[in-house]
Amino acid sequence: QKEVEQDPGPLSVPEGAIVSLNCTYSNSAFQYFMWYRQYSRKGPELLMYTYSSGNKEDGRFTAQVDKSSKYISLFIRDSQPSDSATYLCAPDKAAGNKLTFGGGTRVLVKP
Amino acid sequence: DAMVIQNPRYQVTQFGKPVTLSCSQTLNHNVMYWYQQKSSQAPKLLFHYYDKDFNNEADTPDNFQSRRPNTSFCFLDIRSPGLGDAAMYLCATSRARPPGQKDNEQFFGPGTRLTVL
Numbered sequence: 177q178k179e180v181e182q183d184p185g186p187l188s189v190p191e192g193a194i195v196s197l198n199c200t201y202s203n204s205a206f207q208y209f210m211w212y213r214q215y216s217r218k219g220p221e222l223l224m225y226t227y228s229s230g231n232k233e234d235g236r237f238t239a240q241v242d243k244s245s246k247y248i249s250l251f252i253r254d255s256q257p258s259d260s261a262t263y264l265c266a267p268d269k270a271a272g273n274k275l276t277f278g279g280g281t282r283v284l285v286k287p
Numbered sequence: 288d289a290m291v292i293q294n295p296r297y298q299v300t301q302f303g304k305p306v307t308l309s310c311s312q313t314l315n316h317n318v319m320y321w322y323q324q325k326s327s328q329a330p331k332l333l334f335h336y337y338d339k340d341f342n343n344e345a346d347t348p349d350n351f352q353s354r355r356p357n358t359s360f361c362f363l364d365i366r367s368p369g370l371g372d373a374a375m376y377l378c379a380t381s382r383a384r385p386p387g388q389k390d391n392e393q394f395f396g397p398g399t400r401l402t403v404l
Contacts, residue, residue, distance in 0.1 A: 180329070184327060210392075217397075217398075217400075218397055218398070219291070219377050219379070219395030219396050219397050219398050220330065220377070220395050221394075221395065222392045222393070222394075225392070264329065264330075274332060274335070275332070275393060277329035277330045277331075278329055279327070279328055279329045280327075280329060282327075
């Protein structure tokens with residue numbers, strides 16, 4: 177079993193729809209939960225991070241963490257074609273700077 | 288603008304011919320990472336430097352080596368590339384997280400796509 181799992185997609189939605197992305201993990205030591213966005217042929221860039229369980233909202237993006245079920249979600253409201261990218265979840269342990277990436281979910285937002 | 292730069296963006300090498308990929312940063316971060324990302328897969332951490340301290344991942348093959356001559360530069364050396372080493376190689380940097388600080392953003396370069404013939 178991989179430490180972090182994501183559905184690879186692609187997830188295709190019409191412009192304006194809500195995009196729902198999920199990630200599961202197995203290591204209960206993870207305390208910090210990051211979402212990275214990776215455009216084609218580019219390096220990943222940090223989108224959001226959440227500490228422990230709870231919700232965090234930033235503009236059109238909402239991240240949710242449920243540590244009891246080891247489940248992480250990212251929601252994109254009013255999706256735009258520019259949101260078309262691969263979204264990688266990346267949990268981190270309490271100490272140190274090492275990330276464990278999920279395989280990423282490719283999202284396509286069609287105009 | 289402060290950034291992470293990788294050269295070259297595309298590298299073609301022959302089976303078994305050593306190759307070096309380079310990374311430089313203007314962020315003055317003390318942690319630098321090298322990841323390998325194969326098509327449609329997660330970035331896989333190969334090793335990282337915390338200042339001058341080298342930290343190898345347990346499953347990183349001996350074929351992969353790294354050098355960090357100073358804060359700004361880090362190199363990835365592949366001593367004898369095999370066909371299975373064809374991938375995107377990503378360099379990233381971060382500040383060491385001080386105690387009590389929660390955020391830990393890693394800043395990635397654009398990557399070097401390695402082709403092995």
